[in-house]
Amino acid sequence: MSIWMEGFKVVRTLNAAGFEAYIVGGAVRDYLLGKDVADVDVATQASPHQVADIFSRGVHINREHQTVLVPGEKGPIEITTFKGETLVEDLQKRDFTINALAMTETREVIDPYGGRQDLQNRLLRSYDAQKRLSEDPLRMLRAARFISSLGFEADQQLVKETTVQKAALQRCALERVAAELEKLLKGMETEAAFAFLQETGAIHCLPGIHITDSQLAELKRLPKQQWDSSDRAWLEFAICTGGPSSIAALPLPKKRKQLVAAGIKAFEYRQTQQRWSDWQLYISGLAIAMQIEAIRAGRQLPSIQKEELAEQWSALPIKAKSDLAITGRDLLHAKAVPGPWIKEALQAAEKAVVTKKCPNEKAAILAFLTTREEGK
Helix, strand or coil: CCHHHHHHHHHHHHHHCCCCEEEECHHHHHHHHCCCCCCEEEEECCCHHHHHHHCCCCEEEECCCCEEEECCCCCCEEEEECCCCCHHHHHHCCCCHHHCCEECCCCCEECCCCHHHHHHHCEECCCCHHHHHHHCCCHHHHHHHHHHHHCCEECHHHHHHHHHHHHHHHHCCHHHHHHHHHHHHCCCCHHHHHHHHHHHCHHHHCCCCCCCHHHHHHHHCCCCCCCCCHHHHHHHHHHHCCCHHHHCCCCCCHHHHHHHHHHHHHHHHHHHCCCCCHHHHHHHCHHHHHHHHHHHHHCCCCCCCHHHHHHHHHCCCCCCHHHCCCCHHHHHHHHCCCCCHHHHHHHHHHHHHHCCCCCCCHHHHHHHHHHHHHCC
């Protein structure tokens, strides 16, 4: 059962218990746009306690927004009590009209604020933009995200209010800013999205991020591609904005920041070299090397086909330090003197094997290191 059908099952269950309930928001929007529905939210007349009584496996996850999470086979369903007395009042408080849509269990669309027309016109609009943005300033960045992901245009009132209220973005939590910016970067229309942020001045009010005019120009030149990879999105961003330091303040996973840092080094290497040396390919890794070539291709720079890179990678004598035929214990046994020299020797052996100056055999490596030591 798809998550879409699981959502209808939740709605039917609430209706059968005597409560109004509807699928709402992005799921309805994506359905009407012919897109795959990835997650489903339900709005209901029932209180969180009543929802919890009906769904024994429900978990009350957000008391402020009165949300209960109900597990499903394809993902969780969020059930939220109406914000206001009725569904129409609830929809009025949603960020944009294209998200102020609801659907009954019989698939009747409820659209009190012209969201369907805005979908047809590819227009991003808020019902009372002044109130909607002041309620949650992050909606200004969300507007840019939808411009990028949907290819819509912001209406003039939304542009005006974003320009007036942009300073309030500084109050937004870094986690939420990073999440919206990542979705923006993954969209096809990043140029239009960054143009909106530039026109309104919001680009210079994002917390944790400092973007110069020249860096903004680079961001607006990002290739018109859709990326599923979060690592790719942040690497593209960092390339445009001065390297790993540009995302240092954002609460991204440590591993992602490390991958971005490694990717920046690899990108800079390829900016000065026509090919990958065996050693640089080894220390970068095949995945990063292929990503760099994809980035170069997207920027109309000379790039190497992934098949050629894979062939070069396959021919490397070792793929990781653990493949080395010698260990620190072997070196200590041979010399019987502990110390930092062991780490240095292992690194020298690793590079010698990768660059084919020495076969990956214990005796050969020991002989290489002895000759190297004598030559110092």
